[in-house]
Amino acid sequence: MQAVPSTFLRQLALVLCLTLFGNSIGFAAPKLREAPTVQNQLQHHGLGKQVRIVRADGTQIKGTITTLNDADFRLAPKKGAPVTIAYADVKEVHGPGLSTGAKVGIGILCVVGVVVIAGVIYWKTHPILGDIKISGPLS
Numbered sequence: 001m002q003a004v005p006s007t008f009l010r011q012l013a014l015v016l017c018l019t020l021f022g023n024s025i026g027f028a029a030p031k032l033r034e035a036p037t038v039q040n041q042l043q044h045h046g047l048g049k050q051v052r053i054v055r056a057d058g059t060q061i062k063g064t065i066t067t068l069n070d071a072d073f074r075l076a077p078k079k080g081a082p083v084t085i086a087y088a089d090v091k092e093v094h095g096p097g098l099s100t101g102a103k104v105g106i107g108i109l110c111v112v113g114v115v116v117i118a119g120v121i122y123w124k125t126h127p128i129l130g131d132i133k134i135s136g137p138l139s
Helices: 006-028 035-045 100-125
Strands: 050-055 060-068 072-076 083-086 090-094
Touching (some): 035 060, 035 090
Antiparallel strands (some): 050 060, 050 090, 072 083
């Protein structure tokens, strides 16, 4: 079996590092949505509805949709002058409130909390269970 020259290994390591670096730059670049997709999302929300827009530079604008044109749309924030935004400058479109997943998670936590509290109250007020003493490091 022949030994591999160290210069070859160095060159291979350099190529691998450059490849990984190039991929990280490609994935880190902000991905803008296509203009028809943004326009369809805004039309789905409708005129007069509240939305939160994330622009390509990361800034967020929350406001009411006032006009939808072919190349841009107009938002009216609660404070300040209306803003005209090109569809190409939009990274994300969100509704005004919490997502469905967040609402479901909050609902599940509330139900679990109520069940735990009801269980503790039942345990403390039950004639047989209430007299049980638990011994151990946590008691």
